[in-house]
Amino acid sequence: xxxxxxxxxxxxxxxxxxxxxxxxxxxxxxxxxxxxxxxxxxxxxxxxxxxxxxxxxxxxxxxxxxxxxxxxxxxxxxxxxxxxxxxxxxxxxxxxxxxxxxxxxxxxxxxxxxxxxxxxxxxxxxxxxxxxxxxxxxxxxxxxxxxxxxxxxxxxxxxxxxxxxxxxxxxxxxxxxxxxxxxxxxxxxxxxxxxxxxxxxxxxxxxxxxxxxxxxxxxxxxxxxxxxxxxxxxxxxxxxxxxxxxxxxxxxxxxxxxxxxxxxxxxxxxxxxxxxxxxxxxxxxxxxxxxxxxxxxxxxxxxxxxxxxxxxxxxxxxxxxxxxxxxxxxxxxxxxxxxxxxxxxxxxxxxxxxxxxxxxxxxxxxxxxxxx
Amino acid sequence: xxxxxxxxxxxxxxxxxxxxxxxxxxxxxxxxxxxxxxxxxxxxxxxxxxxxxxxxxxxxxxxxxxxxxxxxxxxxxxxxxxxxxxxxxxxxxxxxxxxxxxxxxxxxxxxxxxxxxxxxxxxxxxxxxxxxxxxxxxxxxxxxxxxxxxxxxxxxxxxxxxxxxxxxxxxxxxxxxxxxxxxxxxxxxxxxxxxxxxxxxxxxxxxxxxxxxxxxxxxxxxxxxxxxxxxxxxxxxxxxxxxxxxxxxxxxxxxxxxxxxxxxxxxxxxxxxxxxxxxxxxxxxxxxxxxxxxxxxxxxxxxxxxxxxxxxxxxxxxxxxxxxxxxxxxxxxxxxxxxxxxxxxxxxxxxxxxxxxxxxxxxxxxxxxxxxxxxxxxxxxxxxxxxxxxxxxxxxxxxxxxxxxxxxxxxxxxxxxxx
Numbered sequence: 001x002x003x004x005x006x007x008x009x010x011x012x013x014x015x016x017x018x019x020x021x022x023x024x025x026x027x028x029x030x031x032x033x034x035x036x037x038x039x040x041x042x043x044x045x046x047x048x049x050x051x052x053x054x055x056x057x058x059x060x061x062x063x064x065x066x067x068x069x070x071x072x073x074x075x076x077x078x079x080x081x082x083x084x085x086x087x088x089x090x091x092x093x094x095x096x097x098x099x100x101x102x103x104x105x106x107x108x109x110x111x112x113x114x115x116x117x118x119x120x121x122x123x124x125x126x127x128x129x130x131x132x133x134x135x136x137x138x139x140x141x142x143x144x145x146x147x148x149x150x151x152x153x154x155x156x157x158x159x160x161x162x163x164x165x166x167x168x169x170x171x172x173x174x175x176x177x178x179x180x181x182x183x184x185x186x187x188x189x190x191x192x193x194x195x196x197x198x199x200x201x202x203x204x205x206x207x208x209x210x211x212x213x214x215x216x217x218x219x220x221x222x223x224x225x226x227x228x229x230x231x232x233x234x235x236x237x238x239x240x241x242x243x244x245x246x247x248x249x250x251x252x253x254x255x256x257x258x259x260x261x262x263x264x265x266x267x268x269x270x271x272x273x274x275x276x277x278x279x280x281x282x283x284x285x286x287x288x289x290x291x292x293x294x295x296x297x298x299x300x301x302x303x304x305x306x307x308x309x310x311x312x313x314x315x316x317x318x319x320x321x322x323x324x325x326x327x328x329x330x331x332x333x334x335x336x337x338x339x340x341x342x343x344x345x346x347x348x349x350x351x352x353x354x355x356x357x358x359x360x361x362x363x364x365x366x367x368x369x370x371x372x
Numbered sequence: 373x374x375x376x377x378x379x380x381x382x383x384x385x386x387x388x389x390x391x392x393x394x395x396x397x398x399x400x401x402x403x404x405x406x407x408x409x410x411x412x413x414x415x416x417x418x419x420x421x422x423x424x425x426x427x428x429x430x431x432x433x434x435x436x437x438x439x440x441x442x443x444x445x446x447x448x449x450x451x452x453x454x455x456x457x458x459x460x461x462x463x464x465x466x467x468x469x470x471x472x473x474x475x476x477x478x479x480x481x482x483x484x485x486x487x488x489x490x491x492x493x494x495x496x497x498x499x500x501x502x503x504x505x506x507x508x509x510x511x512x513x514x515x516x517x518x519x520x521x522x523x524x525x526x527x528x529x530x531x532x533x534x535x536x537x538x539x540x541x542x543x544x545x546x547x548x549x550x551x552x553x554x555x556x557x558x559x560x561x562x563x564x565x566x567x568x569x570x571x572x573x574x575x576x577x578x579x580x581x582x583x584x585x586x587x588x589x590x591x592x593x594x595x596x597x598x599x600x601x602x603x604x605x606x607x608x609x610x611x612x613x614x615x616x617x618x619x620x621x622x623x624x625x626x627x628x629x630x631x632x633x634x635x636x637x638x639x640x641x642x643x644x645x646x647x648x649x650x651x652x653x654x655x656x657x658x659x660x661x662x663x664x665x666x667x668x669x670x671x672x673x674x675x676x677x678x679x680x681x682x683x684x685x686x687x688x689x690x691x692x693x694x695x696x697x698x699x700x701x702x703x704x705x706x707x708x709x710x711x712x713x714x715x716x717x718x719x720x721x722x723x724x725x726x727x728x729x730x731x732x733x734x735x736x737x738x739x740x741x742x743x744x745x746x747x748x749x750x751x752x753x754x755x756x757x758x759x760x761x762x763x764x765x766x767x768x769x770x771x772x773x774x775x776x777x778x779x780x781x782x783x784x785x786x787x788x789x790x791x
Contacts, residue, residue, distance in 0.1 A: 030706035031621065031662040035714060036691035037575065043714040046707055081575065081691060084627030 010058035011102065013098070017055060021295030022094035028052040028086035034078035039215035040071060042368045046072070048078055048088040055091060065187035069095045069360030070352065071369075075216030090295070097297045098215035100351045103180060105270040115348035116296040130332055133157055142328050147319045148255060153330050153335070155247065165343040173346035177354045184362050192365045199364040203357055212360075215370075225279035229305060232273025239266035255319065267316075274309040277302055301349035308337040373611025377557040378402035380466055382454055382737070385414020387761025388562035390622045390776035391437045391783070396445040398780075400788040404554060405440075405448035406468050406727060412437065412448065412521040414564055418497065420595040420602075422769060423643040424673035430513055431771070437515045449552065450516065457559065457739035461706055461786055466554040466741075472547035474507075474521035477707045479542040481517050483601040488537035493525040496600070498592045502599035507534045507543070512597045521545075524647050557787035560779050561749055562760040565728035568630055576622055576724055577693040582608040583702045583721045587618075590723045594647040597620060604648055606721040608700040612719045613655065617704050619628065619690040620661040622724035632746050634727030634766040638665045641725045642677045649680060658684045658717070660706050668745050686715070688707060693722060728766050756786045759764060 018025060030053055035046035047068040062171050063069060071091050076089035097114055104110025112118050133155065134140045143151035206212055210230070213223040242262045246252040256263050280302050311334035318327040345351060363369040381393055383390045392403040411417065412433075419429045440446050449470055456467040489505035497511050506526040509519050521543075522533075522755030528545055535543045567588045570578035577584045583606045585593070586751040596602040604613045619639040623629035638661065645657040664685065666674035677683055692705040708715050731737075733747025739757060742750040749759040760779035761772035 029625075029662065030709065031625075031689040032709050033689050033691040035707040036689075036705050041714070043716075044714050046714045048705060049709070050712075081628075083621075083628060256709050 001285045010060045013060045014058045019095045022091040024087040025091050027084040034088045037077045037081045065183050067359035067362045070356045075219050077218040080218040103176040104347050105175045109347050113344045116300045127336045147327050193367045194365045199361040201340050221283050228276025236271025277305040380556040380559045381405045383562035384412035387772045387776040388417045390773050390779045391560050391760050393439040394777045406452045407450045411514040420591045423639045462557045464556050468552040469548050474547045475519045478540045479518045483691040484537045485534035493522050498599045499589045501650040539759045540641045558756045558783040560758045563763045565762045568729045569728045570724050570726050581695040587725050590644050596723045615719045616657050617719040617722045618659045620725045620728045624727035630727045639724035645683045656682045660690045715781035758782045
């Protein structure tokens with residue numbers, strides 16, 4: 001009568017999890033306080049208690065086939081009320097990092113970006129690439145006259161490098177996302193009460209409003225930081241499209257005067273991103289040991305965001321100040337961080353974007369989502 | 373034996389009384405009990421029934437009181453607290469401060485004073501669920517059977533209505549605190565415990581939601597000498613309780629509150645579920661737990677309670693409690709771990725199974741006591757100093773009595789050993 005369940009604990013997975021911010025995992029004694037205090041955990045098979053026991057048992061397949069680690073917004077109400085200091089919020093964060101690494105296509109990119117100790121190598125790759133391209137084409141050196149960055153790095157080179165790299169990354173990301181979706185639907189079934197498109201629209205609407213984030217109690221301030229970072233990125237993406245349009249249609253080339261609305265919009269987006277990342281960093285420092293204990297993976301990404309902002313703003317300011325010897329190198333450094341953010345996104349923390357969208361949409365389709 | 377200075381027992385609850393009578397009845401030594409309350413018997417006096425036999429605790433206490441009354445080697449002070457301890461094993465000097473009772477030994481417990489008294493106070497014996505007058509009998513079986521005045525509420529000499537009402541001249545409103553100096557050979561701390569302050573769990577609603585009570589309040593609600601004369605009625609509107617929930621580990625095994633297991637709360641809730649089931653036949657009790665701990669022979673009791681189909685046990689800790697404003701019902705949320713669902717259910721009343729916090733965790737006692745990490749007094753103490761009962765670790769009554777008996781022999785070894 002009794003069904004036999006054989007569990008083969010993945011010891012290596014447990015060890016890796018403990019090394020990447022989930023070291024409190026084994027303290028959990030399954031009281032289920034976390035599942036109750038979590039404001040976004042559903043009534044049907046709530047999280048994160050079950051993730052905690054599955055992680056303790058090294059049940060990687062089961063955890064990675066569930067949408068729930070992505071539904072988690074890391075509010076850490078669970079960690080605040082946890083009677084054992086098992087910090088479910090941190091464990092789920094570590095699980096997401098492990099997932100991103102495992103799901104990486106190609107696999108070595110996962111290693112390069114998710115392991116904080118590889119960060120310098122990850123940054124050195126684009127920088128060397130830029131230097132080699134500039135060296136081979138004879139552009140290495142500080143150009144004379146008015147500071148125009150395309151004198152150092154012609155737009156068509158940037159286009160070739162970035163479009164091909166982002167294209168490859170995009171294909172890789174879509175591969176990972178479709179594998180994730182297949183896994184979700186294969187393991188959890190297709191008993192849908194809602195179609196994909198309306199679920200997706202609802203999910204994205206929630207993201208735009210950050211309404212799930214707004215339900216967090218223990219860590220309220222995180223919403224504002226994340227919201228600004230989110231809209232900062234959206235703004236800079238629009239800026240990029242805008243400037244490309246200028247380049248090809250009215251043929252307006254950089255540097256674009258400060259009076260241009262595109263420039264206002266771009267600078268405003270940069271300041272939004274800067275403010276957002278500073279709020280995120282301030283919250284993490286403030287909360288340390290109380291609510292959120294960030295892993296080094298979290299820190300790497302938020303520092304990259306801060307650096308892309310700071311170098312971007314400096315690139316603009318130094319150009320305006322007319323210091324060519326500083327401006328051109330700063331531009332190269334800025335491009336390096338831009339490369340990190342937009343080419344490595346399927347392997348960095350930014351990868352949560354797609355996984356979370358699919359996970360929440362799937363939860364809505366299977367009626368397991370909490371109304372935001 | 374000529375040098376015997378006797379034993380001081382700090383605390384007159386079941387452990388202190390046991391150490392005192394067991395030590396004194398050997399005939400080797402004398403014993404002094406110092407008790408902070410105006411009565412002896414401690415927490416046991418507040419209980420309705422013991423587990424697992426479900427007999428009333430008072431008969432056990434009364435036997436001890438008779439043994440005290442019959443034994444001239446035992447002295448006791450109520451409303452008294454140890455202020456200072458100096459000296460060493462075999463020769464401790466102890467200063468005891470005794471607060472004024474305002475009622476002397478002429479009191480016959482006739483109750484005329486209570487009828488005359490115009491002032492009311494919250495009844496701490498019943499955890500504030502009812503009131504007494506400023507002059508009151510601590511409870512109807514109190515030992516010593518003598519009234520007492522709460523000077524935080526009494527209007528004093530300007531009122532004096534009780535003095536006029538007392539035919540025996542038993543009331544003296546000018547009574548002052550006094551100090552007693554003791555010289556003893558050994559000291560036993562049987563300082564017991566308090567229920568952990570349930571208001572500190574901000575998600576469990578105690579103090580905000582009227583129909584959320586503690587397990588000790590449930591004892592008083594069930595006891596015939598309690599605020600409802602033993603009828604289990606909920607505090608908000610006096611409605612008879614038919615659906616009750618017990619929330620296990622309320623603040624226990626929790627590093628934010630009491631990090632340890634109090635060892636008795638599971639058994640207490642199982643026992644209290646039987647109170648309701650016996651008194652209200654069409655009632656239903658639900659026990660939410662992490663692990664049900666019924667150690668050793670108590671497992672039989674767990675099986676017996678579990679056999680009642682109207683007592684449901686759900687694995688999953690309650691982590692949210694809310695009030696239904698319209699009905700006064702209490703809505704609890706827990707994850708039913710075995711069922712894989714979050715459940716939200718309304719109850720007439722919710723009992724928080726709060727743990728035992730040692731007195732020594734919240735206040736310091738003189739005498740160079742050593743404490744362990746949770747504030748219980750350590751096993752290792754200066755020579756001649758011992759602990760007994762819950763002062764040392766969480767224990768049920770039976771185990772407290774055993775521990776207290778063992779402490780008696782340790783004291784006797786100090787005061788009479790090798791002589």
